[in-house]
Amino acid sequence: MATASNSKTHYRTCNLCEAMCGLEIKHEGTKILSIKGDKEDPFSKGYICPKATALQDLYEDPDRLRAPMERTENGWKELSWPDALDKVAAGIQKLQKEHGDNALGIYLGNPNVHNMGSMFTARHLLAGLKSRSRFSATSIDQLPHHIVCMHMFGHMLRIPVPDINRTQHMLIIGANPLASNGSIMTAANVRQKIKDVRKRNGKVVVIDPRRTETADVSDEHHFIRPGSDVLLLLAMLNEVYEQGFVKETAASQLTDQFDDIKTFAKGYTSDNVAKSTGISSAEIKRIVKEYCEAESAVLYGRMGVSVQEFGLLSQYVIMLINLVTGRIDAEGGMMFPNPAVDVVNGSGPGYLGKRRTRVRNLPDFNGDFPVVAMSEEMLTPGEGQIKGFINIAGNPVLSTPNGKKLESALEQLDFMVSIDYYLNETSKHANIILPPVSPLERDHYDMTFHGLAVHNTTKYSPALFKTPKGQKGDWEITLELAKRLDKNANFSTKLNRFLTKLLGPKFLLNEGLKRSAYEGLSLKKLKQNPHGIDLGPLTPLLPQAIKHKDKKIHLNMDFYKADLARVSESFNLEATQLSDEVLLIGRRHVRSNNSWLHNSQRLVKGKSRCTLMIHPELAEQQSIKNGDIVKVTSKVGSLEIEAEVTDELMPGVVSIPHGWGHNRKGIRQGVAQKHAGVSVNDLTDENLIDKLSGNAAVNGVPVELECISNTATQDTQTREATLA
Ligand SMILES: Nc1nc2c(c(=O)[nH]1)N[C@H]1C(S)=C(S)[C@@H](COP(=O)(O)OP(=O)(O)OC[C@H]3O[C@@H](n4cnc5c(=O)[nH]c(N)nc54)[C@H](O)[C@@H]3O)O[C@H]1N2
Ligand SMILES: Nc1nc2c(c(=O)[nH]1)N[C@H]1C(S)=C(S)[C@@H](COP(=O)(O)OP(=O)(O)OC[C@H]3O[C@@H](n4cnc5c(=O)[nH]c(N)nc54)[C@H](O)[C@@H]3O)O[C@H]1N2
Ligand code: SF4
Ligand SMILES: [Mo]
Numbered sequence: 001m002a003t004a005s006n007s008k009t010h011y012r013t014c015n016l017c018e019a020m021c022g023l024e025i026k027h028e029g030t031k032i033l034s035i036k037g038d039k040e041d042p043f044s045k046g047y048i049c050p051k052a053t054a055l056q057d058l059y060e061d062p063d064r065l066r067a068p069m070e071r072t073e074n075g076w077k078e079l080s081w082p083d084a085l086d087k088v089a090a091g092i093q094k095l096q097k098e099h100g101d102n103a104l105g106i107y108l109g110n111p112n113v114h115n116m117g118s119m120f121t122a123r124h125l126l127a128g129l130k131s132r133s134r135f136s137a138t139s140i141d142q143l144p145h146h147i148v149c150m151h152m153f154g155h156m157l158r159i160p161v162p163d164i165n166r167t168q169h170m171l172i173i174g175a176n177p178l179a180s181n182g183s184i185m186t187a188a189n190v191r192q193k194i195k196d197v198r199k200r201n202g203k204v205v206v207i208d209p210r211r212t213e214t215a216d217v218s219d220e221h222h223f224i225r226p227g228s229d230v231l232l233l234l235a236m237l238n239e240v241y242e243q244g245f246v247k248e249t250a251a252s253q254l255t256d257q258f259d260d261i262k263t264f265a266k267g268y269t270s271d272n273v274a275k276s277t278g279i280s281s282a283e284i285k286r287i288v289k290e291y292c293e294a295e296s297a298v299l300y301g302r303m304g305v306s307v308q309e310f311g312l313l314s315q316y317v318i319m320l321i322n323l324v325t326g327r328i329d330a331e332g333g334m335m336f337p338n339p340a341v342d343v344v345n346g347s348g349p350g351y352l353g354k355r356r357t358r359v360r361n362l363p364d365f366n367g368d369f370p371v372v373a374m375s376e377e378m379l380t381p382g383e384g385q386i387k388g389f390i391n392i393a394g395n396p397v398l399s400t401p402n403g404k405k406l407e408s409a410l411e412q413l414d415f416m417v418s419i420d421y422y423l424n425e426t427s428k429h430a431n432i433i434l435p436p437v438s439p440l441e442r443d444h445y446d447m448t449f450h451g452l453a454v455h456n457t458t459k460y461s462p463a464l465f466k467t468p469k470g471q472k473g474d475w476e477i478t479l480e481l482a483k484r485l486d487k488n489a490n491f492s493t494k495l496n497r498f499l500t501k502l503l504g505p506k507f508l509l510n511e512g513l514k515r516s517a518y519e520g521l522s523l524k525k526l527k528q529n530p531h532g533i534d535l536g537p538l539t540p541l542l543p544q545a546i547k548h549k550d551k552k553i554h555l556n557m558d559f560y561k562a563d564l565a566r567v568s569e570s571f572n573l574e575a576t577q578l579s580d581e582v583l584l585i586g587r588r589h590v591r592s593n594n595s596w597l598h599n600s601q602r603l604v605k606g607k608s609r610c611t612l613m614i615h616p617e618l619a620e621q622q623s624i625k626n627g628d629i630v631k632v633t634s635k636v637g638s639l640e641i642e643a644e645v646t647d648e649l650m651p652g653v654v655s656i657p658h659g660w661g662h663n664r665k666g667i668r669q670g671v672a673q674k675h676a677g678v679s680v681n682d683l684t685d686e687n688l689i690d691k692l693s694g695n696a697a698v699n700g701v702p703v704e705l706e707c708i709s710n711t712a713t714q715d716t717q718t719r720e721a722t723l724a
Helices: 050-060 081-099 110-114 116-129 143-153 190-199 213-217 229-242 258-263 270-277 281-293 311-324 371-379 403-411 474-485 491-503 506-514 523-528 557-570 616-621 670-674 716-723
Strands: 008-013 022-028 031-037 069-072 075-078 104-108 133-136 169-173 203-207 220-222 298-301 352-356 363-365 388-392 415-419 432-434 455-458 533-537 582-585 612-614 629-633 638-645 653-655 701-709
Touching (some): 031 050, 081 388, 081 432, 081 474, 104 116, 104 371, 110 116, 116 388, 116 474, 116 491, 116 506, 133 371, 143 311, 143 363, 169 281, 190 203, 190 213, 203 213, 203 281, 229 270, 229 281, 229 311, 229 557, 258 311, 270 281, 298 311, 311 557, 474 491, 491 506, 506 523, 612 616, 612 629, 616 638
Parallel strands (some): 104 133, 104 388, 169 298, 203 220, 388 415, 415 432, 582 653, 612 638
Antiparallel strands (some): 069 432, 352 363, 455 533, 582 701, 612 653, 629 638
């Protein structure tokens, strides 16, 4: 064992999720001795979750690729970096010469926003790739937040977050921050924050089809029928008016159509939505009353609300409710972070529907097409068909709807590249895989998440370990590919590329810090403060935070009003009987992260977490017992999975977490393959979408259940493996 005297301590921020936890890593040379929470980090104050230690596992993982790989008839072969980059550039150029620039599909996965180098250099690669056939994880995630904020506040990234540190009342719809550690609400240690709300005599209410870990630590939980949130929210908006709680504030004075909000939800009353939502009229009235009467309050909706058929309209109504109750830009309400480096200043405001997809006529957002259209654009012949693909830090086979269809689409491509450090369900289809270094081998600054944080801080994390000889960071791969592909870039782009290559992305970070609204910041100053610098609690920022020229909040109400027709078509409020359709929803677990980190033994060990949660009543109806293997069938596919009978779920609802299904052939992740699970996205339907935004609807998928074996004792893992 290493002696403590030789050990060094390194401070950094964990980049794995949005919570920005400060880490204290003890190491001796390249050997990691321990990873703990950094008590002196002004943001996270010592909190970490179990995933932090996976940074060590990632670093040490023998399955992590450390050299470029080429798929050949005789299996995977290592390539040198110059060869790999030349071959990738040549492959892309050949494809584009034959079929046009847009024949190259691009997918940008979630880890890009957790990666400083990628954030600073992606634009160079995108310019070099020239293709407008771009997709990203945004359209199976937070797209509604961007659209609502673009409309209202004039920029897709000007997103207010719950001031959880000071609120007296938090109403959480479709979020489970105790598992996810918070999203579009960067807030380390939400468990403690909820405890604190309650300690100061505040209240936390959760509305979710599952009684979640978050519900368990809150004051109150209500089940809601998946996908019916829009009805609840419309009725809540009406209740605010009915009960006379509308509050004029500085923010409402800035709003162009404030008086029109009154009639927006006309016809949706707490009485007539009760049946469809599963929440009684009296309860809806009380929820609204308590919310409005609280000294401060915030209504926060996340994945459960965003990724369903009325995701965009729901997020809009959430914002309207916050607005008419005086909670926007108010202490304890929805407030705007004021990050040291504000990405809003360096990027366009966003746009919706400038272009449409070829096959289904779905709108783009800010140049990204909805991810639900990816496979059909690859599979449908004709002018504009996608024939090649570059997948950058994503695993869409497991993370996007109808993964099986995407697999068959990837199989028939002319050329594919993955920038990923694992040979996994998606990258296995690539001709060439370009693996970047792991997180501890790169420097880090949260370009995105400081801007969504519930408290203003700023922190730079140097690389713990130098880039090993012969390896590259994402940003180097990006710049080197850009250089090969974008030879005709203008002088300033080339200069920027050259300086970034020479000095690293931290050079751009330093430029951003020097221009910060906070005086005296620089990379040097951040390096002198390895735990981070406290920039204080959120402060009111209106009207200056608004990016519209007139500094007003634009409600853009006609756009959203038009979608109400779709609501009335979708729900029959007069029905006396609720549909007996079984609806599938997702869930997250604190020891898992989307489709990866499953190769860390200490994270996946123990009972399988990829189970079908089902309510005892529904289980009994279907003769399903705990541990039975159930065949779950949707419109697009079926899978077999172990049942976990639990009254955590609302009757009529089942839940399967996403990101599993490592039983596909040809992947190289020993631990993950042993804990394979099944992929819920083999059930989710690429045709089930929020038509207004193009966002995927992975919550509320109709499914049928069939108990296929009462083998409670059978080892599910081996079973799943043989099902492949
Ligand atoms: N049914 C269902 N589907 C969902 C969701 C759901 O709730 N239910 N959630 C959706 C959401 S919110 C999201 S964000 C998406 C996420 O889905 P994706 O965007 O596809 O991303 P991940 O599953 O996180 O996969 C990340 C990939 O990037 C690689 N990787 C990790 N770090 C790095 C890095 O630093 N550089 C590079 N180059 N590669 C890296 C990993 O090895 C992995 O292959 O899934 C979505 N899919
Ligand atoms: N441990 C862990 N942390 C993560 C991730 C991870 O995979 N694992 N992923 C990260 C990513 S990319 C994201 S985007 C965030 C997401 O963070 P969250 O938004 O907190 O996401 P979830 O934990 O999926 O919580 C969504 C909740 O919505 C509920 N729900 C499902 N359908 C409905 C519905 O129709 N109505 C309502 N009201 N609720 C519904 C689900 O039961 C679930 O409790 O988490 C991030 N953090
Ligand atoms: S909650 Fe866990 S995964 Fe997220 S930043 Fe903190 S330690 Fe990392
Ligand atoms: Mo996400």
